[in-house]
Amino acid sequence: MGQQQLLLIVLIMLLVGIATVIAITTTQQASAESNMDAVRLEILQAHAQSRAFYQTPAMYGGGNRSFSAVTLNDLLLAEENDNARYEIIETSADNFTLSYIPHYRDGTYTATISYDQITWNGESEE
Numbered sequence: 001m002g003q004q005q006l007l008l009i010v011l012i013m014l015l016v017g018i019a020t021v022i023a024i025t026t027t028q029q030a031s032a033e034s035n036m037d038a039v040r041l042e043i044l045q046a047h048a049q050s051r052a053f054y055q056t057p058a059m060y061g062g063g064n065r066s067f068s069a070v071t072l073n074d075l076l077l078a079e080e081n082d083n084a085r086y087e088i089i090e091t092s093a094d095n096f097t098l099s100y101i102p103h104y105r106d107g108t109y110t111a112t113i114s115y116d117q118i119t120w121n122g123e124s125e126e
Helices: 002-055
Strands: 084-091 095-102 109-114 118-121
Touching: 002 084, 002 095, 002 109, 002 118
Parallel strands: none
Antiparallel strands: 084 095, 095 109, 109 118
């Protein structure tokens, strides 16, 4: 009887260990996805600010219907915050490209932002 009880204890410990590993993995994945959601939200807010910049005349500090001189300050976006590091890597009259590196996910991603759309580059659903 003692050998069966010992085997049962070992089996229960094994199951608890496996369940713990699964719970930790799931939590880490949820944290990474939550971070990407926060980054996407910040970029959507920056897009709204970019529309205001685009429409504002240059004499009032806007782009005068151009994105050529847009900066992170114009988008009310910090260069780095709790979610990611941001950089404007390319600008033109019609659009600009925002590069971002999320803190809880590997890789560098970009979003090309024009007046009426955002094109997400380098992201894939995992």
